[in-house]
Amino acid sequence: MTTTTPPPGPAGPSPPGAAGSPPTLIGSLSPSRAADFVTCPLRYRFRVVDRLPEPPSPAASRGTVVHTVLERLFDLPPAGRTLAAARTLVEPAYEQLCTREPAVAGLFDGAEALAAWLESARDLLEGYFALEDPTRLAPAARELYVEHVLDSGLRLRGYVDRLDSAATAQGVALRVVDYKTGRSPGPAFEASAMFQMRFYALLLWRVRGVIPRELRLYYLGDRTWLRVSPDEADLRATERRITALWAAIERAHRTGDWRATPGRLCSWCDHQSRCPAFGGTPPPLPSPRPAAGLDDQAPAVCEADG
Numbered sequence: 001m002t003t004t005t006p007p008p009g010p011a012g013p014s015p016p017g018a019a020g021s022p023p024t025l026i027g028s029l030s031p032s033r034a035a036d037f038v039t040c041p042l043r044y045r046f047r048v049v050d051r052l053p054e055p056p057s058p059a060a061s062r063g064t065v066v067h068t069v070l071e072r073l074f075d076l077p078p079a080g081r082t083l084a085a086a087r088t089l090v091e092p093a094y095e096q097l098c099t100r101e102p103a104v105a106g107l108f109d110g111a112e113a114l115a116a117w118l119e120s121a122r123d124l125l126e127g128y129f130a131l132e133d134p135t136r137l138a139p140a141a142r143e144l145y146v147e148h149v150l151d152s153g154l155r156l157r158g159y160v161d162r163l164d165s166a167a168t169a170q171g172v173a174l175r176v177v178d179y180k181t182g183r184s185p186g187p188a189f190e191a192s193a194m195f196q197m198r199f200y201a202l203l204l205w206r207v208r209g210v211i212p213r214e215l216r217l218y219y220l221g222d223r224t225w226l227r228v229s230p231d232e233a234d235l236r237a238t239e240r241r242i243t244a245l246w247a248a249i250e251r252a253h254r255t256g257d258w259r260a261t262p263g264r265l266c267s268w269c270d271h272q273s274r275c276p277a278f279g280g281t282p283p284p285l286p287s288p289r290p291a292a293g294l295d296d297q298a299p300a301v302c303e304a305d306g
């Protein structure tokens, strides 16, 4: 895992804190948790404020395994990055996950169910190979941790699945790649899917001083992808949106109004039994309430998005 921290005096526009001392940290936000709040503030509360545990699921665990395989695939020499090689990496990735999270091993009712699940992970990898040829790529980084503190004191952070970099006549060209193991969201939800990618692009711009030339989102479930080429206006708008989002999160902290917003993600939400939209009652808020600034320091849920 590679960590990118801001180099001294980045060449990018509007470097934070350039004129004086660093801003006081007011909070921390990742694209995944930002998406949680946008989708359903109550779900954000359950995950980040209450820090309620979420048991592993076959779909989320498969997402973790596939992400691990796609990271390790690039450890192999280019000619060795074949589908057959990727398939052989699935079982070791599963075993490693079970060592880290023993509850995953209990998800499967017998050897046959486990074998079918492992095969479904291999099917997703086949979907990846239908979208691009890894033998032709030389990623600059995988599972790249990036963080940056805005002038407001809000720390943005996240893991980029893959960063490709190429030297061109116009300078360094960066491409941000993210893998989703689900299906593509459909036209109505593409903008929110690409918000996560713009969030990463903003981070990289601020840290490296280069606007990524392309943001690419692969959906292995239905073997399709989205792409966008952001510009400066895009990323400035993204920063304004993140700032507004954080103001809404702070407001929810102050008022205790974490509103349930039922939608298509409810089917995958672990918290239906305590959600008013499903007849449940949320537990009392933790006391003393965690400060808003501590929300997203160490999320209770995995960042890898299945």
Ligand code: SF4
Binding pocket: 040, 042, 043, 260, 261, 262, 263, 265, 266, 269, 270, 271, 272, 275, 276, 277, 278
């Ligand atoms: S069940 Fe739906 S409405 Fe309730 S917390 Fe989960 S996502 Fe929100």
